[in-house]
Amino acid sequence: MTDGILFLSAFATSAARMAACLAILRGLSPRQCPKRWLAAAIAGGAAASALLCALRAPDLFHWALEALSIAACGHCGWKASLRISLCVGIFYEIAVSLWQFLLGAWLGAAFCNPAFLRAGTMEGQAAIWLLHAPLCALPLYLAKRPDAARKTLPRLASAAIVVGFLAVVSLSGQKALALPKDILDMWTMLSILLIMAFLFLRLRRQYDTEKEVARLKSERAELLEREYAALNHAYAANAKLFHDTQNHLGALRQLLLHGRPAEALAYLDTLQAPVREIASDARTGDETLDYLIGSKAAAAQARGIAYQAQVEFPRRTNLRGADLCAIVGNLLDNAIEAAGQVPEPERRFVHLTIRRIHQMLVIKVENRFAAAPMEENGALKTTKTAGGLHGWGLKSAQAAAEKYDGTLQTSFTGDVFCSVATLSFQGVPESPPPQKGNS
Numbered sequence: 001m002t003d004g005i006l007f008l009s010a011f012a013t014s015a016a017r018m019a020a021c022l023a024i025l026r027g028l029s030p031r032q033c034p035k036r037w038l039a040a041a042i043a044g045g046a047a048a049s050a051l052l053c054a055l056r057a058p059d060l061f062h063w064a065l066e067a068l069s070i071a072a073c074g075h076c077g078w079k080a081s082l083r084i085s086l087c088v089g090i091f092y093e094i095a096v097s098l099w100q101f102l103l104g105a106w107l108g109a110a111f112c113n114p115a116f117l118r119a120g121t122m123e124g125q126a127a128i129w130l131l132h133a134p135l136c137a138l139p140l141y142l143a144k145r146p147d148a149a150r151k152t153l154p155r156l157a158s159a160a161i162v163v164g165f166l167a168v169v170s171l172s173g174q175k176a177l178a179l180p181k182d183i184l185d186m187w188t189m190l191s192i193l194l195i196m197a198f199l200f201l202r203l204r205r206q207y208d209t210e211k212e213v214a215r216l217k218s219e220r221a222e223l224l225e226r227e228y229a230a231l232n233h234a235y236a237a238n239a240k241l242f243h244d245t246q247n248h249l250g251a252l253r254q255l256l257l258h259g260r261p262a263e264a265l266a267y268l269d270t271l272q273a274p275v276r277e278i279a280s281d282a283r284t285g286d287e288t289l290d291y292l293i294g295s296k297a298a299a300a301q302a303r304g305i306a307y308q309a310q311v312e313f314p315r316r317t318n319l320r321g322a323d324l325c326a327i328v329g330n331l332l333d334n335a336i337e338a339a340g341q342v343p344e345p346e347r348r349f350v351h352l353t354i355r356r357i358h359q360m361l362v363i364k365v366e367n368r369f370a371a372a373p374m375e376e377n378g379a380l381k382t383t384k385t386a387g388g389l390h391g392w393g394l395k396s397a398q399a400a401a402e403k404y405d406g407t408l409q410t411s412f413t414g415d416v417f418c419s420v421a422t423l424s425f426q427g428v429p430e431s432p433p434p435q436k437g438n439s
Contacts, residue, residue: 003054009125010053014066015046016135021070021092023139024153027146038073045069063093084204091197094190095161096131101187102167103127109177154202161198165191216395284313284354286321289328293352296332303340306349314356317425323400327363327408328352330397331419335367338417342370363421369412397421 019042026038048069049062067089074085101117104127108116115123142148168187171179248271255264284290293309300307332352339348351366397419398408406423 006120007050007054009128010062011046011050013128013132014049014062015042016132017093017096018042018045018066018069020135020138021089022073023142025070025074025088027142027148027153028150041069041073059097063097067093084201087197087201091194091201095157095164095194096135098164098168098187098191098194099160100128100131102164102171103131105171105177105179106167109171109174112176114177158198158202161191161194165195284311284324285315286313286324288321289324292325292329293332296329296336300336300339300350303336304345304348305336305339307352308349309352309354311352311354312356313354314361314425314427317361317427319361319404319423319425323403326400327397327421327423328354328365330394331363331365331421334394334419335365335417338369339367342368359424359426361423361425363423365419367417368415369417370415394419 022038022042045066048065052061052065067086070089070092071082071086074088075082104117104124107123107127107130108114111123113123115121116127118124119128165188168184168191172184248267252264252267255261255267284293293311297307297309332350335350339350342348347368349366349368351364353362353364353366355362355364394408394410401408401421401423404423404425406421408419408421410417410419412418
């Protein structure tokens with residue numbers, strides 16, 4: 001075969017191998033890597049591999065180059081661990097090379113033709129593309145069925161590794177094609193190594209999943225404990241108010257009986273002052289949300305935090321009060337806790353902004369923090385020293401925003417953290433007043 005055809009074949013097969021592996025990583029990763037970045041990485045790796053083929057470099061250099069390219073994509077594109085990304089890249093290349101050898105060897109044994117094991121022959125290219133044709137289709141399949149990367153591919157990978165090991169062992173018993181013993185021993189050891197690596201990756205993934213579940217349970221328990229404490233505080237305040245109600249009513253009755261209405265009115269104003277203090281800063285049209293914003297303002301002021309709220313809220317929309325409270329409450333809780341950890345009281349602040357932009361509602365919460373938040377696997381890492389962020393609270397706010405085709409984005413600049421939730425809403429017509437029946 002001509003060198004040009006071999007060069008194009010090497011470029012295409014390298015691109016197919018890298019595209020298939022990156023498609024698998026993309027399906028397994030919670031982060032999304034830009035498609036242009038992926039295309040550039042695949043094209044660059046394939047071109048370098050084809051160049052090595054033109055220079056007659058050993059196959060080991062091709063595998064190493066592609067494994068390094070895959071590891072770089074996993075680490076830089078999906079923020080995965082460099083060690084895990086390199087492990088995936090290396091053992092993926094070993095698995096593909098193992099099956100390429102097996103197809104060539106078994107085709108050679110079936111047709112009694114060793115040319116299937118040489119890439120420079122037509123038979124060898126047929127064996128190579130018999131493997132790489134499904135690899136070309138794999139990215140398209142995963143694009144249409146993204147859940148398959150998590151559900152189906154692990155089972156297929158385990159089956160392919162076990163079948164590959166059995167196929168290598170079976171090659172030593174056939175007599176149609178003479179294969180060097182050292183080659184068979186090498187592929188046998190590599191297939192065993194593949195089984196061990198696959199078990200390690202499965203156990204590591206299971207460990208990470210269990211660790212994440214345990215972390216979320218801990219955060220949820222902490223959040224429930226905090227809400228329970230707040231509820232107990234509210235119950236205690238209500239119990240005290242109920243206990244004092246009779247005394248207040250008795251005092252008002254005596255003032256009115258003695259013809260002192262001005263003093264009775266002043267007494268009522270004194271009783272209503274805490275309620276007015278909570279509810280006077282925000283007017284959204286939703287009493288529950290107004291009370292929530294006001295209560296968070298009181299909580300911020302109690303911790304020496306400068307609190308500011310600017311609210312421009314649309315009237316009569318399909319936004320449910322419970323969802324709005326979930327978003328605003330969780331974002332303000334995180335902001336107040338983070339700002340409260342700033343050592344200098346004069347630098348503590350929390351700003352709430354609610355704005356309507358056409359048919360979008362934007363909820364922005366800004367606060368100062370003491371320690372920069374950390375990211376792990378593309379998500380904010382929840383630690384007491386990392387701004388006091390509650391992963392469970394952010395997930396709850398994000399779930400509420402997604403009900404309205406919205407998003408929740410977080411960022412920080414310097415020592416200021418910003419959370420922005422966007423929600424798409426629709427206007428709800430005002431219900432007509434009930435008509436009186438004809439008499």
